[in-house]
Amino acid sequence: MATKTTVTKAKAAQPAEKKAAQIIEKNSKKQAGNLDGTADDKDLTVEERLSALYQLQKIVSQIDEIKTLRGDLPLEVQDLEDEVVGLNTRLTKFTHEIKEINATIGQKKHEIEESRVKIEKYKTQQENVRNNREYDNLSKEIEYQSLEIELSEKRIREFTAEKERRDVELNSANELLKERKLDLKVKKNELDEIVTETKHEEEQLRNKVKELETKIEPRLLSAFKRIRKNARNGLAIVTVQRDACGGCFNKIPAQSQLDICQHKKIIVCEYCGRILIDQELANENESENE
Numbered sequence: 156m157a158t159k160t161t162v163t164k165a166k167a168a169q170p171a172e173k174k175a176a177q178i179i180e181k182n183s184k185k186q187a188g189n190l191d192g193t194a195d196d197k198d199l200t201v202e203e204r205l206s207a208l209y210q211l212q213k214i215v216s217q218i219d220e221i222k223t224l225r226g227d228l229p230l231e232v233q234d235l236e237d238e239v240v241g242l243n244t245r246l247t248k249f250t251h252e253i254k255e256i257n258a259t260i261g262q263k264k265h266e267i268e269e270s271r272v273k274i275e276k277y278k279t280q281q282e283n284v285r286n287n288r289e290y291d292n293l294s295k296e297i298e299y300q301s302l303e304i305e306l307s308e309k310r311i312r313e314f315t316a317e318k319e320r321r322d323v324e325l326n327s328a329n330e331l332l333k334e335r336k337l338d339l340k341v342k343k344n345e346l347d348e349i350v351t352e353t354k355h356e357e358e359q360l361r362n363k364v365k366e367l368e369t370k371i372e373p374r375l376l377s378a379f380k381r382i383r384k385n386a387r388n389g390l391a392i393v394t395v396q397r398d399a400c401g402g403c404f405n406k407i408p409a410q411s412q413l414d415i416c417q418h419k420k421i422i423v424c425e426y427c428g429r430i431l432i433d434q435e436l437a438n439e440n441e442s443e444n445e
């Protein structure tokens with residue numbers, strides 16, 4: 156029974172048992188402290204964290220370099236793809252419009268034919284009229300149909316001019332599309348080549364990133380990512396170089412430099428917010444990577 160006694164019950168127990176309970180309590184507190192990182196004796200852990208962050212920085216910088224190698228190509232390819240889609244839409248629209256114009260011209264031609272047939276018919280009728288009034292009425296009809304023909308011819312001329320304009324637009328859009336498709340092919344090949352060359356390397360680097368990220372506590376990792384995003388060169392952790400921040404080159408106060416070298420807490424540059432690491436610790440991690 157005594158071995159299963161809880162801490163609360165132990166308070167009322169024998170002095171020896173009481174002491175044992177206190178030790179257990181202390182140990183469990185210490186363990187908890189180690190887990191959430193609030194214990195005082197964390198020298199090594201801060202150093203390890205800095206090392207992990209520095210290694211992570213090295214790898215993400217290598218991935219950045221690969222991306223730099225690709226340059227604007229991904230964006231250029233995207234732009235060209237968008238343009239090709241746009242040109243295809245324009246071509247479809249022009250083709251449809253030209254088809255409609257052709258249909259209208261065809262209809263007008265048909266109407267002209269009908270008017271001509273009517274005129275022929277009226278002229279024949281005029282030869283057999285019984286009075287002047289009938290003859291005049293037929294003359295008016297012929298005149299009306301002639302005007303209709305003229306109007307249709309005018310419309311055909313207008314539509315033909317419109318069609319010619321559309322044809323020119325269609326042709327230039329076609330030419331442009333051919334050019335852009337060729338550009339796209341060249342750029343895409345170029346990009347594919349670079350991607351293929353660096354794909355394996357990038358994958359390996361990304362795996363290393365994942366592995367390292369699991370070792371870094373989430374809050375520190377998200378701080379690292381936030382700093383990195385805001386830093387122009389993508390560096391979230393930099394070395395102290397000649398008493399200055401290796402990121403923004405502002406001078407670091409002597410006390411901060413001392414703190415940085417002691418690895419007891421994580422120090423950030425007061426100007427740019429980057430995490431600072433001393434050259435010595437950085438060097439250790441350089442050789443570890445090689």
Ligand SMILES: [Zn+2]
Pocket residue numbers: 400401402403404405424425426427428429
């Ligand atoms: Zn700085």
